[in-house]
Amino acid sequence: xxxxxxxxxxxxxxxxxxxxxxxxxxVWLATAAFDRGxxxxxxxxxxxxxxxxxxxxxWKFRTSGRRVTDPRRPYVVVSNHESYADIFLISHxxxxxxWMSKDTIFKIPVxxxxxxMVGDIxxxxxxxxxxxxxIAQARDRLRxxxxxxxxxxxxxxxxxxxxxxxxxxxxxxxxxxxxxxxxAVAGTRHAMAKGSFRFRRALAEVRVLEAVxxxxxxxxxxxxxxxxxxxxxxxxxxALWRELDIHPESDEP
Numbered sequence: 001x002x003x004x005x006x007x008x009x010x011x012x013x014x015x016x017x018x019x020x021x022x023x024x025x026x027v028w029l030a031t032a033a034f035d036r037g038x039x040x041x042x043x044x045x046x047x048x049x050x051x052x053x054x055x056x057x058x059w060k061f062r063t064s065g066r067r068v069t070d071p072r073r074p075y076v077v078v079s080n081h082e083s084y085a086d087i088f089l090i091s092h093x094x095x096x097x098x099w100m101s102k103d104t105i106f107k108i109p110v111x112x113x114x115x116x117m118v119g120d121i122x123x124x125x126x127x128x129x130x131x132x133x134x135i136a137q138a139r140d141r142l143r144x145x146x147x148x149x150x151x152x153x154x155x156x157x158x159x160x161x162x163x164x165x166x167x168x169x170x171x172x173x174x175x176x177x178x179x180x181x182x183x184a185v186a187g188t189r190h191a192m193a194k195g196s197f198r199f200r201r202a203l204a205e206v207r208v209l210e211a212v213x214x215x216x217x218x219x220x221x222x223x224x225x226x227x228x229x230x231x232x233x234x235x236x237x238x239a240l241w242r243e244l245d246i247h248p249e250s251d252e253p
Contacts, residue, residue, distance in 0.1 A: 002058070006199040009056040016055075017110050020048050028117050037144035039072070042096040042118040049091035058201045059191060061089050065208035065236075068181075071095035074142040075181035075211065076173040080162055080233050081151040085191035089206050090149065090183065097149040098141045100134055121148070135172055142176050152226070160189075160248035162234055170226045174217045182209040182229050184236030187244050203244055209236050 028041040035041070053061050068075075077097055079090060087099070100121045106112040115122075121137045124130035138148045150172075152165035173180050187204030209232055217225060241248065 002200065003198075005056075005058050009052075009058060009199045010197075012055040013052045016048050016052050017114075020044070020051075021110050021114060024048075024114050025117065037141060037146040038098075038117075038119040039096045039146055042098065042120075042146070045114050045118045046091040046096065049088045053088050053092070056199065058199050059085070059088070060203045061092060062205050063092050063208070064205060066210060068093075068095050068208065072145045073147075074145050074176075074178050075147040076138075076142070076169050076176075076178060077147050077149045077181045077183055078152045078165075078169050078229060078233070079149070079183040079185055079206075080237055081153050081156045082185060082189040083156055083192045084197075085188040085202065085204065086151075086185050089185055089188055089204050093183075093206065093208065095147065097147040098138070099149045100138060100151075103130075119146075125154075131168070135168060138172055139176060142172075142178055147181070148172070152230075162230060165226050165230050167222050167226065170222045170229070171219060173214045174219060174222060174225065177214055179211040179213050180225070180229055181211050182232045182236065183207070184209060184233050184240055186237050186240035186246060205240050205244060207236055207240055209233070 024041055024044050027044050028038065031040045032038075053059050071094070079086065098119050098121055100123055101115070103122045103124045106115055106122045119141060121134050121141070123134040141148050150169040152169045153163040154166050155163070157163045170180065184207045185204065187202055190200050191202030191204060192199060212225070212229055212232070214225070240246070
């Protein structure tokens, strides 16, 4: 039954992307002249993920935590990264963010076209020129009053431990003098486990934590800021583990 439901989930996901592509393109065309940050078309693009979760009988996703009262105040949003399902979960947050994603995601037909269209940011791992370009694009989005979403671990962890955080998101926030918005996710690890595209049953939650201001900080403060945010996210996800009855020591799907 789980195999059948997983096949259904993939079928609906593909159909939603194909059906929604013309609409997202139309919204982009209608708003491009005055919506330089591509906020509106981006919001419609994220709704595809929300609709897909609603049609996936294996997943129950929810949000909690701090409310963002001004969706056009730009943040550098950072989160722990458990699986591809994190993208579907975090897309439920009710404001637009431009995602920094590896270039292979942008190469997916139709999906990648929409990511380019709405202003998401692609990066090629291990290439300094690409990293510099990605940071420049992120600065551009922040200056257009649109938040940027970055996974500071860089990739999904195969264990329950957080991977070391990279400097880029924190240096960006300090240089642009915008707050860091930590986000914790839990419950997605086995929704779509690393190395597998098969959907599994999952109850998952994303929690928005208290923002960390960067006003007055300099690049010398990057290590301390990074360590502080990593601790906040670690505490946030552990709180979610308790609430969702997740037991990492058993590592049960």
